[in-house]
Amino acid sequence: MADVAPAPARFERPSLLTFVMMVAVGAFVIVSFDGVGVSLSKAWDGLPAMGRLVERMFPPDFSRIASVGGALLETFQMAVAGTALGVLASIPLAILASRRHSPATPVYLAVRALISFFRTVPDLVWALIFVVAVGLGPFAGTLAIMIDTIGFCGRFFAEAMEEVEEGPQEALSGLGAGRLAVVFCAVMPAALPSLVATSLFSLEKATRSSVVLGLVGAGGIGIELKVAMEMFSYGQACTIILAVFLLVLAVEQASAWLRRRIL
Amino acid sequence: MTAAISQRAIAVDAVGLSARCIPAAPCDLVVGGLVKRFGEATVLDGVGLSVPRGQSVALIGSNGAGKSTMLRCCLRLIEPDEGELNLLGQNIRALRSGALRQLRRRIGFVFQKHNLVPRNSALTNVLHGAIARTRSPRLWHQALASRQSREEAMACLDMVGLADLAERRADRLSGGQSQRVAIARTLMQRPAIVMADEPAASLDPVAAEEVMALLFGLMKKQGLTLIYTSHNLRHAIDYADRVVGLRGGRIAFDAASAGQDAASLEAVYG
Numbered sequence: 283m284a285d286v287a288p289a290p291a292r293f294e295r296p297s298l299l300t301f302v303m304m305v306a307v308g309a310f311v312i313v314s315f316d317g318v319g320v321s322l323s324k325a326w327d328g329l330p331a332m333g334r335l336v337e338r339m340f341p342p343d344f345s346r347i348a349s350v351g352g353a354l355l356e357t358f359q360m361a362v363a364g365t366a367l368g369v370l371a372s373i374p375l376a377i378l379a380s381r382r383h384s385p386a387t388p389v390y391l392a393v394r395a396l397i398s399f400f401r402t403v404p405d406l407v408w409a410l411i412f413v414v415a416v417g418l419g420p421f422a423g424t425l426a427i428m429i430d431t432i433g434f435c436g437r438f439f440a441e442a443m444e445e446v447e448e449g450p451q452e453a454l455s456g457l458g459a460g461r462l463a464v465v466f467c468a469v470m471p472a473a474l475p476s477l478v479a480t481s482l483f484s485l486e487k488a489t490r491s492s493v494v495l496g497l498v499g500a501g502g503i504g505i506e507l508k509v510a511m512e513m514f515s516y517g518q519a520c521t522i523i524l525a526v527f528l529l530v531l532a533v534e535q536a537s538a539w540l541r542r543r544i545l
Numbered sequence: 546m547t548a549a550i551s552q553r554a555i556a557v558d559a560v561g562l563s564a565r566c567i568p569a570a571p572c573d574l575v576v577g578g579l580v581k582r583f584g585e586a587t588v589l590d591g592v593g594l595s596v597p598r599g600q601s602v603a604l605i606g607s608n609g610a611g612k613s614t615m616l617r618c619c620l621r622l623i624e625p626d627e628g629e630l631n632l633l634g635q636n637i638r639a640l641r642s643g644a645l646r647q648l649r650r651r652i653g654f655v656f657q658k659h660n661l662v663p664r665n666s667a668l669t670n671v672l673h674g675a676i677a678r679t680r681s682p683r684l685w686h687q688a689l690a691s692r693q694s695r696e697e698a699m700a701c702l703d704m705v706g707l708a709d710l711a712e713r714r715a716d717r718l719s720g721g722q723s724q725r726v727a728i729a730r731t732l733m734q735r736p737a738i739v740m741a742d743e744p745a746a747s748l749d750p751v752a753a754e755e756v757m758a759l760l761f762g763l764m765k766k767q768g769l770t771l772i773y774t775s776h777n778l779r780h781a782i783d784y785a786d787r788v789v790g791l792r793g794g795r796i797a798f799d800a801a802s803a804g805q806d807a808a809s810l811e812a813v814y815g
Binding site: 447449450452453454455456457458459460463466467468471472474 | 620622646647648649650652653654656658660661662663664665673674676677680682685686727730731734
């Protein structure tokens with residue numbers, strides 16, 4: 283027993299650079315708290331106001347339930363249509379943005395940059411742009427969701443394609459298949475579970491986003507919520523919030539069920 | 546024994562490429578001075594080999610001897626650094642991508658890990674064998690394929706004894722079944738020559754024997770040239786007309802399999 287080498291250290295000692303970075307990140311988090319005025323006392327003092335607001339919200343006002351239902355349906359339709367268009371557009375872009383499958387490095391870099399641009403600009407900004415371009419209404423919101431979906435799915439689709447096992451691709455290349463055939467016969471079937479999961483997450487994300495997009499006039503239930511809050515109709519606002527909660531919950535549950543079924 | 550093998554290796558390299566190709570049996574594969582380096586390591590160091598049509602050749606050698614690299618270089622799945630490679634009468638190193646694809650469609654390649662597309666059915670995987678025959682996407686999936694192609698693929702599955710598993714997903718097949726589907730895919734190619742990289746290495750002994758017997762039987766029946774690598778010396782002797790041993794990236798042994806025994810081949814690993 284005495285000859286047995288001692289067990290290695292429980293934790294790896296960080297390098298000087300890692301240590302400095304950890305300290306810097308920790309310091310920045312603390313500075314950020316101060317920068318945005320995080321204050322427990324302020325939050326505590328705000329609790330009574332919050333309580334009064336909640337009190338005025340209940341009981342919910344269902345007098346405009348038909349109108350809220352219509353807006354909710356429009357919100358969901360924006361999410362579904364925007365996600366569907368975004369997912370469809372993401373597939374060819376992801377192939378071009380996958381290092382292993384892109385035809386040339388400049389194409390790969392350009393498409394990666396485009397997808398990053400779509401992702402880094404927030405969906406609310408895209409909605410503002412499309413409201414100017416195509417006018418107020420759900421179509422602007424749908425386009426905003428489509429672009430946001432491309433930014434999200436384009437990246438994750440490309441990564442899923444890059445991670446696919448190389449063997450079947452080598453086999454198909456070896457028997458004379460072209461680049462496109464290899465992608466559609468070997469890469470896409472293997473990446474399919476990941477593509478489906480990402481698309482469903484994207485739909486969940488789009489459903490939440492589509493609620494907010496209405497605030498800038500891009501259709502959906504957001505505008506109803508904004509008006510209710512500005513008119514101090516907190517009962518109606520409560521109805522809208524509950525309706526949004528039920529919609530998002532239903533989409534998440536359906537998405538989770540579908541993922542389990544398909545994968 | 547090792548010294549004797551070295552002497553023979555020198556003799557083989559010195560004789561040159563066409564030493565084993567006689568006019569009556571044209572060579573399907575002629576390799577000369579083949580060199581492949583990975584960084585500092587020279588994996589193939591001037592290999593020369595000629596394989597006449599219809600011959601079955603076993604490549605043996607220890608891990609890292611260059612067997613798999615050589616097979617992959619022959620198909621340009623790995624680009625060789627130097628040397629001549631003549632496959633089915635064409636200088637494969639000079640071919641551009643379109644012509645290379647056309648040549649590859651006539652060369653079957655069975656991989657150690659079968660390399661089937663996991664989520665596709667056995668039938669779709671077999672249909673992929675014909676994928677280079679057309680630019681149309683109809684052979685991408687069995688649901689799109691023509692009746693004729695589907696029937697041909699079923700016939701190939703039948704030849705490997707798996708017609709009843711046509712609909713089963715590849716990732717739900719056993720190792721032996723997967724390798725048989727891979728052989729069916731190769732048959733679907735209608736190949737002129739078949740290469741197999743340790744086709745039985747990942748299988749249990751019974752399945753390994755079945756796969757080797759099936760592969761060898763089908764190749765002989767169709768009169769196809771077969772070149773395969775193996776660590777199983779019994780397989781090298783039983784299923785090959787000729788055994789070629791690689792050591793340190795060079796040919797160290799080259800003889801007819803008849804009359805060989807495992808002990809005489811083991812020296813290649815020395």
